[in-house]
Amino acid sequence: MVANDNVSLCVQTGEVLAILGENGAGKSTLMKIVGGLTAADVGEIFVWGKPARIRRPKDARELGIGMVHQHFMLVPDMTVAENLALGQPGALTAPSAVGAARRRVNELADRYEFGISPNTLIEDLSVGERQRVEILKLLDADARILIFDEPTAVLAQREWEHLAGVLSSLAQAGRTIILITHKLHEVFEASTRCVVLRSGRLVGSVNTADTTPDAVVEMMIGRSVDLHREATHDQIGDVALELAHVWLRDDDGRQRLVDVSLKVHDGEILGIAGIEGNGQSQLIDVACGFRNPDEGTVTLAGRNITNLGPAKQVDPDLAVIPEDRHRDGVALPMSVSDNMLIKELHNPRLFRRGWRQAARIRERDNQLIEQFDIRIPHADVYMRQLSGGNQQKVVLARELSRQPRVVIAAQPTRGLDVGAMEFVYNALRTHRNRGGATLLVSSELDELILLADRIAVMVDGRIVGTFDANDASVEKIGRLMISGVGSDG
């Protein structure tokens, strides 16, 4: 298989080029070739008009190509200046290296308004600030071409706005920026030109000013996507999941849930909005039975399930799409087949007297792969080989194929590209339309407004308001989300 198929790309000095594509479209591979982490089978690279041989990261560095990775390469218990000095040859022998680095940090941070002091320890910096230190490192090594690999995967909105400003001032100063992303709004907020990759091929290159988001999405996935609100389903049924007066305090003494009461009805999607860290994760843990609340009850389909312990995870009425997929949702070293099987251990069709029924399991695998459009050659591939979108589809297949009455979905589209996102939305809508209840927690307000029938806003562990999604607006909910935050910092 070919990750990059005959891609030709030309980047001008001083532009911010966005490379856009779905997960697995070949964006990262292309940039790894440029950065010297991977060698191309065929093809040439020209830097400043001259043919270049980039065989290892060092070659790229010498040509002035620098990369900011998703995972930062910084020593946490050293200062900013020390981290910069480490990147210089002979840093460990020259006592003045740190002092010199300190001066350079001051100078660069001033010029680009980074607001970073050279004597701060890395571990005391926020994620956004650490990213700025990574940029400082590249500038310090005089990189002329800066590649950012999905830089916003870890950033809050405000930090992204700052980064976008930095990118444009770097470009104006004559440096070249390449931004790898799959988020549309970033393309339109920061780039001057955008190229789209699909299945390893370059499918389009446009000036950002001359195009629209819809046109770019169509290029990205080869068809237009319908990410629009559906009319609210009006067949609201009985209460399927109810939390009544739930309180929870963390081990560190912080009160996480304060008298939370909510009801999710059959045929309804109840959205939970809120800035992250306001108790949503704890709410999920309590609602799906992973943690016992200090006070209050959880009722599922008329049964009190408050203190049943983790074994109720395989409750036939309940499906959970966990917030942290890699930690709670899948086992990366196991096969796709095993990952889809873990909740079926007591299914007499698939396990008879403790023995796997291989043929039936295989049949079920193939059925689910087709039904949930999981793009893999067969079910024995390891979970870690899959892209994020495919992994999430495996989770959906496992959870939704059991036809549960209640689905608890936490950040179900985190890290997914547009195509996979649409798939998740449709799966949740299908569940609702056949009369299922859904509790949807998301930090993306747009997503909630798109999907939910009602939206409850959480601030500091409290439900501070509930809206009918039909007359909710981003502004109204957003204001409420922020209004209670001040007390918590």
Added chain:
Amino acid sequence: MAAVRAMFSASFGGVSQIGGMLRKLVPLTLVSLGWVVAFSVRRINVGLEGQILAGGTLATLVGLHVAGMPAVIQIAAVSFVGAIGGLAWAGVAAWLWARRNVNEIISTLLLNFVMIQIVSWLVNGPLEEPTHTLGQTGPISPSARWPMIEALRTRWDIVLVPIGVAVIYVLLTRTRLGFRMRATGSNNRFAAYSGLRTVRVSVLAMIISGGLAGLAGASLISSNPAGNMGENFSANFGFEGIAVALLARNHPIGCLPAAVLFAVLRQGGSLMEAQAGISSGLVLVTQGLVIGIVAASNFYVSRYRRRRIDATGQATRRTAAVPAREAIES
């Protein structure tokens, strides 16, 4: 060359040499399987040596007192209590881990020393053979020992090798318990989130692990030419078995060839010294090199396995060394 020739003739040169090699194969295979089972739930059982001793001790105790019963029952009883002994000794560490949160690496390692002292006391005290001169027990009932295969100069307990490998392979890949063990070992939190009682599964894996070592202990008593228990009869098999499992990359089927290699190295070491004038320490060096090479090759194997599946459902081209965490990015 002379050294290599000596090593091979020591293991394959004649019937009695083959027999000696096969006798070492039994404990090496069973112990390595024990490690594999515990490691399937990511528990580190370094107490296999002590579990061999515990199993062998119980087997001896029973073997000394079963004379007169049918041979089949005697053999079955000795093997069974051997497994129980190892299982119980591992159970101590498993209990400490599950209920008192004691790290199992430390507890299993230290329990080895306890068991060494217990065996030493038994063979020099209560169980010492009648003449009280040799620091070993009297022989167990002859019909409690596995019968000889005369053609191979070894005993029938050699059948435990293919049976053990097959049973553990089937357990891990074809059964519900095996699935639970692999899921627990792959991602404990995920397994718990999916309704598995991971602590219970882990304890089960740890005591099965000890049971295999205990069975190896019973087999060591049985295959000992004198048919008795002496001090240190575990002879470091409990640690070499770990190396075998590492060489097999924790795959039960791989344990078989890996155990053969280590049995040859062990059998050949002594003869190499005598015939070629080479220190048997060289065998240890060879073992170390083999393990080192296998560990290094993990890097290439995992690189191959980390190939991504792209949007079209095909495996992407293998890429050059990329830090592991990048391959897992979403």
